[in-house]
């Protein structure tokens with residue numbers, strides 16, 4: 001996915017090296033809130049870290065088709081949605097995403113996820129999409145349920161968040177057009 005206009009005020013666009021200052025500024029301004037659920041925030045302390053994220057995402061895209069897109073609302077970068085990885089042997093995509101707090105509550109991420117999932121099912125042709133949500137991250141759980149994901153398991157102590165472990169609920173969404181193999 002290079003670029004997708006979701007509606008007149010909302011666009012997904014592949015992150016480019018020139019977006020690094022805007023991305024870093026977003027993290028810098030919102031780090032206290034973002035670090036509640038995102039493990040990489042404290043390690044993102046300078047522009048070079050955002051540059052590295054974008055460079056690695058562009059490299060991954062070349063190798064695996066996993067990409068990172070910025071979410072632009074009314075021309076402002078408000079978050080990121082990307083594939084942590086795509087498991088091609090098993091045709092599974094593992095997206096991840098975040099929004100700054102000021103952009104929450106308007107359906108932006110629901111629309112962004114719908115676009116990324118539709119792309120994964122129709123263009124990448126994966127069989128399913130899997131996301132992990134911390135068990136206490138109720139906003140993220142509401143999002144995946146709104147998108148039609150179903151819970152399939154729970155991982156205890158799945159992720160270290162700075163000074164404590166969190167458990168994860170694992171959710172999946174199956175490709176309705178591509179039921180190639182029994183699960």
Ligand SMILES: CC(C)(COP(=O)(O)OP(=O)(O)OC[C@H]1O[C@@H](n2cnc3c(N)ncnc32)[C@H](O)[C@@H]1OP(=O)(O)O)[C@@H](O)C(=O)NCCC(=O)NCCS
Nearest residue numbers: 037097098099104105106107108109110132133139140143
């Ligand atoms: C998880 C996260 C992306 C959810 O953001 P969000 O704003 O709740 O999700 P959306 O952008 O889809 O907005 C949904 C809200 O907009 C409302 N909304 C308004 N118009 C809407 C529309 N057209 N479609 C859907 N929802 C709409 C919904 O009712 C909901 O409101 P509520 O919060 O009062 O229930 C965000 O909280 C976040 O980035 N958190 C930190 C990082 C994180 O946890 N990432 C996920 C790790 S698994």
